Amino acid sequence: MSPRKMNPVGDILVVDDMPSNLEILTTMLKECGHRVRPVPSGRLALEAARLQPPDLILLDINMPGMDGYQVCASLKADEKLAAVPVIFISANNEVFDKVTAFNLGGVDYVTKPFQFEEVEARVETHLELRRQRVELEKSYQNLAELEALRDSLVHMIVHDLRSPLAALVGNLELLKDGTSPLEPDQREDIEEAYKAAKRMILMVTGVLDVHKLEAGRMSVEPVDCDAAAIAREVIESLGSITEGRDLSLSASQGEVRGMLDKGILFRVLQNLVANALKFTPPQGGTVQLQVDRNEDIIRFVVKDNGPGIPPEYHGQIFEKFGQVAGKTYGWMFSTGLGLPFCKLAVEAHGGQIGVESEVGKGSTFWVYIPVLPRKAESGS
Numbered sequence: 001m002s003p004r005k006m007n008p009v010g011d012i013l014v015v016d017d018m019p020s021n022l023e024i025l026t027t028m029l030k031e032c033g034h035r036v037r038p039v040p041s042g043r044l045a046l047e048a049a050r051l052q053p054p055d056l057i058l059l060d061i062n063m064p065g066m067d068g069y070q071v072c073a074s075l076k077a078d079e080k081l082a083a084v085p086v087i088f089i090s091a092n093n094e095v096f097d098k099v100t101a102f103n104l105g106g107v108d109y110v111t112k113p114f115q116f117e118e119v120e121a122r123v124e125t126h127l128e129l130r131r132q133r134v135e136l137e138k139s140y141q142n143l144a145e146l147e148a149l150r151d152s153l154v155h156m157i158v159h160d161l162r163s164p165l166a167a168l169v170g171n172l173e174l175l176k177d178g179t180s181p182l183e184p185d186q187r188e189d190i191e192e193a194y195k196a197a198k199r200m201i202l203m204v205t206g207v208l209d210v211h212k213l214e215a216g217r218m219s220v221e222p223v224d225c226d227a228a229a230i231a232r233e234v235i236e237s238l239g240s241i242t243e244g245r246d247l248s249l250s251a252s253q254g255e256v257r258g259m260l261d262k263g264i265l266f267r268v269l270q271n272l273v274a275n276a277l278k279f280t281p282p283q284g285g286t287v288q289l290q291v292d293r294n295e296d297i298i299r300f301v302v303k304d305n306g307p308g309i310p311p312e313y314h315g316q317i318f319e320k321f322g323q324v325a326g327k328t329y330g331w332m333f334s335t336g337l338g339l340p341f342c343k344l345a346v347e348a349h350g351g352q353i354g355v356e357s358e359v360g361k362g363s364t365f366w367v368y369i370p371v372l373p374r375k376a377e378s379g380s
Helices: 019-031 042-051 068-077 095-103 116-177 184-215 227-237 262-278 338-348
Strands: 011-015 035-039 056-060 086-090 108-111 223-226 246-251 257-260 286-294 297-304 322-324 333-336 352-357 363-370
Touching (some): 011 019, 011 042, 019 035, 035 042, 042 056, 042 068, 056 116, 068 086, 068 095, 086 095, 095 108, 108 116, 116 184, 184 338, 223 227, 227 246, 227 257, 227 262, 227 286, 227 297, 257 363, 262 297, 262 338, 262 363, 338 352, 338 363
Parallel strands (some): 011 035, 056 086, 086 108
Antiparallel strands (some): 223 257, 286 297, 297 363, 352 363
């Protein structure tokens, strides 16, 4: 029998205390084009693997000194070797032995006496899986580096936009509120330009804040405050951009107190309400901000009667630059960075954010924040 050429070619460590087994496996694997390193003991196998990690290990179980199980456990405990696939080759054919091998991290199990065609097929399969896994890790690393570069460039550009935008808004305010002899249509154009510039500043601030939250450089500093008062400030700040829409506040009577970061919470609610106004029609459009407290949770709800969001996009809209497309529903819903900022900021408070929406029936965004601050869940 002449073994066929295998692909991909790999660096294989063969571990067996029986010289005859070592010789057979080494000869056959070399004929397949692999680089083979035979070692007669578990201790030498670990030294060889640490000196140069192989692509695959064929490992006997019953060996004096350090058996195959101990070798595999040591390999998986080593960060540099944990990902190397291990195929056990053993005369033990009991279920217990196989289960033990897999529990220790083995990827396959071949019983002796073995047929080389079987060994060959399993080696080829796991080398290919190993190659694909390495390529995937490299692609992920490259993607992460590109995303970091993109975020860095976006942050730099956006940061530099703040000063000219602030100057633009200041000049438009002077024209809008000044005594310059302007025609009504000119004043209307200036008012529209002023609103657009204000929205751009909100967008720029959102980009910078998402970058800070993701990098862990924006800390949440909760203080005892009235959530209802913050909500009233949000309504007042957005009163000039309602453009005919009915914007209202519904809050529990009296104060709704809790430990909150006033500045960050103001921005969260401002984003949610501004977003609702943006996607609610001017004629007959309604947006309502509700605030109440239920035991140890403060609840904020922003309801609108806009076009609604399809259920399949409810998670996507909280992703950076997420978009809900269009052709089926006849419109495009782009979230930019407002909702991702809200999600990060709410989770930094230890809270939760979500949406309930149906096409043609409006949207309801809800935020639940604990009255007393607690650490945000890891990985949220």
